[in-house]
Amino acid sequence: MKQPAAGRRCANVLMSAPETNHRTHAVAPLVLLTCVGLARLAQAQTDEIQVYDAQIAAPGVFNLTWHNNYTPDGHTSPSFPGGIAPNHTLNGVSEWAYGVTDWFEAGLYMPLYSISGTGAWTYNGFKLRTLFVKPDAANQPFFYGVNFEFSWNSAHWDQNRNTGEIRPIIGWHLGSYDLIVNPILDNSYKGFSRLDFAPATRLAYNLNKTWALAAEEYDDFGPIRGFYPASQQQHQLFGVLDYSGKPWTIEAGVGVGLTNATDHLVLKLILSRDLN
Numbered sequence: 001m002k003q004p005a006a007g008r009r010c011a012n013v014l015m016s017a018p019e020t021n022h023r024t025h026a027v028a029p030l031v032l033l034t035c036v037g038l039a040r041l042a043q044a045q046t047d048e049i050q051v052y053d054a055q056i057a058a059p060g061v062f063n064l065t066w067h068n069n070y071t072p073d074g075h076t077s078p079s080f081p082g083g084i085a086p087n088h089t090l091n092g093v094s095e096w097a098y099g100v101t102d103w104f105e106a107g108l109y110m111p112l113y114s115i116s117g118t119g120a121w122t123y124n125g126f127k128l129r130t131l132f133v134k135p136d137a138a139n140q141p142f143f144y145g146v147n148f149e150f151s152w153n154s155a156h157w158d159q160n161r162n163t164g165e166i167r168p169i170i171g172w173h174l175g176s177y178d179l180i181v182n183p184i185l186d187n188s189y190k191g192f193s194r195l196d197f198a199p200a201t202r203l204a205y206n207l208n209k210t211w212a213l214a215a216e217e218y219d220d221f222g223p224i225r226g227f228y229p230a231s232q233q234q235h236q237l238f239g240v241l242d243y244s245g246k247p248w249t250i251e252a253g254v255g256v257g258l259t260n261a262t263d264h265l266v267l268k269l270i271l272s273r274d275l276n
Contacts, residue, residue: 045079045086045157047093047112047124049238049255049268051180051202051216054137054145054169057099057274065272068092074263080159086263088117093127102135109149112157124157133169145169160188166195178204178214185224193225204242212242216253234262247273 048067057063074086091114097107109127116122133145149165151158164187171180179202186196198221204214216238222228240253251270257263 045084045089045091045114047091047109048095049218049253049266050251050270051200052131052145052147052167052169052182053171053178053180053202054133054143056102056105056131056133056137057097059099059101060276061099062275063097063099063272064275065095065097065270066092067095067268067270069266069268071263071266073265082156083159084114084116084122084156090115091124097131103133105131105133107131114157122156123154125151125153127151129165137171138173141173143169143171143173163188176206178202178206178212180204194223196223197221197227202240204240210244212244214238214240214242214253216240216255218255228261231259232261233259235259236262236266238266238268249273 046069049069050067068090069092070090071086071088074089076085076087078085093109093112095107095109097105099105107127107129109129112124112126114122114124127149129147129149131145131147134140134143137143137145146169147165147167149167151163151165153161153163155161166185166187167182168184169180169182171178182200184198184200186198188194188196198219200216200218202214202216204212206212218234218236218238220228220234222233227233235258236255237258238253238255240251243250249272251268251272253268255266255268257265
């Protein structure tokens, strides 16, 4: 989902320049250097489009969650050289979780994969996570938690081999409504000022104990030392339908981009069940 436009825009400028224009040839190296600098600010695509609600597996329970998202209408060039173009690409990952206590869940994301529009498969890496929450969050009027993720990335998935995520969780159950905020900081281990602010927000209406409708927004403002210009920020709004049944829970959504830097249309599907 995170596809800043800067790198793509630079590539398009170079590719569209007339071959006979000597001035263009003279400045091309400068343009290329600028593009590389902008591309380093770019974030990779995402395997997980979800707002965390502080609910975890019960102690001693293994849980499997299968994340998939597909971009039927997105950017046709990658956000950095050698990356994966979002358009017509399916990204997914299997998330294996274990409830350690009523306030701590450990998780492993593997395999993390993509299938391009041409049918090519790629392995993108894996992630470890530790999730700490207020116990029994589903039945608390106010709940909170924090998630830490540690990722190893293939070169075509992210320009940084090792990255992380700091995801605070703040939420309220207000009668039939839920309001949840995840003020996420993405970490490339390049200093505090380069933490990337990418919040996720969810407002849900629970039709009953099994079905819910929700609006979710996923944003990427850029590094906290200086946000991207508005035209390069990512803002995506999802309409979501949730089913909380047995043995599977299902979350399906359709997302539309609100800026030119965001993929225009993204579909997501999350399937989850306890394994014991």
